[in-house]
Amino acid sequence: MPDDSKVTLKVGFAEQLRDIEVQLPAGEPKPWDARAELKVVGKPHPRVEAPLKVSGAAKYTHDIVPQGALWAAVLRCPHACALVESIDVAPAKSQPGVAAALALVKPGERMIFAGQDVAAVAAKTAEQAEAALQAIAVQYKPEAFVIDTAAAMQDGAPLVHRGKVEERSTEGDEPGAGGSAGQRGNVRTSPSMKKGDAHKGLRMAKVSHEATYTTQVHTHSALETHSIVVQWDGPKQATLWCSTQGIFSVRDEFAEIFELKPTDVHVHTEFLGGGFGAKFGASAPGSRMGFIAGELARQAGAPVRLLLDRKEEHLCTGNRPDSRQQVKLGAGANGQLTAIHVVAHGTAGIGTGAGVGRNAFGVYSRCPNILVESHDVFTHAGPATAMRAPGHPQGAFALELALDELAKKLKRDPLDLRLAHDEHPVRRHQFELGRKQFGWDEGKKRAAALRDKQARVRRGFGVAGSIWGDFGRGKAVVATVSVMRDGSVEVKNGLQDIGGGITTVVAQVVAEVLQRPIEAVRVRLGDSELGPSVGSGGSVTTASVTPAVRAAAEAVKTQLTALAAKQLGRKPEEITWSEGQARAGSKSIAWAELCKKIEGEAIVATGTRPETYGAYPVKFMGGNSYQIAGVQFAEVSVDTWTGVVTVERVLAIHDCGKVMNPLTARSQVQGGVILGTSYALTEQRIMDRVRGVMLNPNLETYKIAGARDVPRAIDVVFTPVDTGANNTGAIGIGEPATIPTAAAIACAVHDALGVAVRDLPLTPDRVLAALGVVPARGAS
């Protein structure tokens, strides 16, 4: 491989392609750019692991039962705020089947949310463990608490935290987010995002709009609950199975808790039943699961399975914070924005991270004056954590709906208003494409006609944009590719398969480089001993892993080329590959023959990924990576008699760099749209203000969308972009795909009704209240 080299790459999108020069680090294969002719990558391919998933053979953490394993159960605080006066776990120890019991709090400690860890037991069966919890005696002295975000902001509200607040961050968080700019009472101010002078911009405005928008607390509700199985292999060595988005985050946290060497902690995650941002580390955001399972297993001298139930999953494993966003927009006489000012308050419960993302600050960047101020409001509820594009769906909802309300005052088409302020060439292209493909102009006319007629069932059209960054990580992944003497190919990495399709994409990359059929590539993931990898958060997986895999495969190919040259009596430079055969002039050697000549058992090479080296055509704010673009269009029908909103169609146009596998990428976008629809229409955590507990910690009254609640049609269109970021050209899609959905739906409802419903979820009572046919509900 040559040393540091300059290469010319063809980058860009659609008709806007150009050549750029990129400096590549030593050993880095030339990136696949717009000129690359790929045979396997970029083609639809069914998931390679699918046969295991459709036959019940795929093993999830819930399914792992080491020999002699015990069940753990956790006693959780029933009060929103209470002082522990006394605790005695001894009676639990003599209950049938119990092998260990553990107090997790001490007398004098203050509990600050209902669902917090109090004590734990391990017993032979789940029922014995549950029964033994009842024998634990705890005396609480309940204290005043505050659940409601607005109430918690008042002077004199019960204080949630009395000491310094620690910020918990994970690989699920958006890079660059977080931090504090001071705290007063329960309100902690985040650093604001600022450009120009928004106050002045508002004063200069000829037309302005001001309103408050609210969003609800949204729980991740992955189908597989947080779960961890711990088996001690010696006093200082452990094997873990964990339902996690970050195998190494589990390993490192567990090692830290028990003072072990990380390499002595072996973590398996063969499959996981969803994560959506909540599954990092050995513990859950609101439960010390790693410590509990590890300590119980140590005390009992047997492996322990700690599998949360659905209620615990809602209470203490994270959620998307709520928000109250006061949005002020100003425009000049020409209809151009003079200011965007957002003041956001949201509660992440006892945790931090209730910001509202970069939408207001980053998408409509032709507005000269922007100020976004965010505040975390502490309440006595389970901590939030990163959830699929943390902050963004709530930020997009408030900003985009406010823009539509302003557009109405300006008598301007909402799409035109957006185009006039968005500088990202890819997103502009997507807006224009969607306008035609979705039938925007005609649709808006139809919606207006139904509105004018006061029809019972109205139609509405909405559009919203998304912003995300290519956060693909350099120097984090080491992938290993081996070619055996029998011709078989294996690729290994300690990555987890969260369901996005990465296993298949890894196989495709190796198949592409080595010109082997995908079926011939064995992919081994899900084990910390298979080499360092990244967590599946921030939409970094494909962008971080595939370049390392490709580098390893190319290194193997270089060695195979040398071997072929030797066999054919030529120089390596003379060897070309086609259809899996090495050729030189008229001579050739087939794959199987060549592999038999491998000295030793195999050719093995590792590969890594350097830092991102390209970000064409637009950089994400404050960074050196590409800004990912996306837009979604929604058409709704609204029954003005019942208030029921039905999403008829969504068109999702997204950019994810070079699309590696259109089949699985499409599923991921569709999944983002469905999650966003569910967020827009039905999901919400409901707290009892009197008792301070969650009233719907289940899946029948916490309503997540079922098959009949999703849009009647979801069209997914990709805008392939070559950004020159890394050697495969891959960037992420998981998070951008869910950012604009709820916003687009809310805008469509506004279009249908002529009035905005400013609170999520868009439930029938709110629709009817917006129409003035029923009184508005209390707080909102």
Next chain:
Amino acid sequence: MSDRARITRRGLFRGIGTAGLLAGCKPSERPPTTTEDGEQPPPAGSAGALGPGPSPLEFTLNGQRQVAEVAPHVTLLAALREQLRVTGPKVVCDRGACGACTVLVDGVARNSCMMLAHDVDGAAVTTVEGLSQGGKLSVLQEAFIRHDALQCGFCTSGMLMSCQALLGRTQLEREDVEAAIAGNLCRCGTYPNVVAAVLDAAKGSA
């Protein structure tokens, strides 16, 4: 099916009423709930009465005769997963709200978390593990793969079982499939692909 009186979890709760249920569950007085210790043999001579300890149970599981000793309060889902180690059916809500635990009982899709194991005495139970024949995936399983009707895969076992029962029908419409999976939640958002897969499989199998 055997002629033994069926006790269902819902039926049992209804029978004793909520007050009785709560009174009967004071921790100190709880009946032994052990499923593995097995010290309590079923009381002799009480024909039709089961428990409180494990009682014999016989049914057909994925075409094979299955004999097990299961306590009467244990759900079919728990018996399958924890005792028989058949882990295709998943526990997600454990109360009939999600469909991840769906199995076929005598050809009918049922939430196995809402049945007692003893409900299937004498019945034929099919789990996702029983869909393929001799290692060959079924038409429906293949269609799921082709249409990418799975992401993380955690809902997939249940989805497949809810859909399997539909396949014999000739005129299958999108609405039929949606109705069949209305009780199956998928957090990854695979519904449209599941519908496409089933319609395709129905064509193939018709």
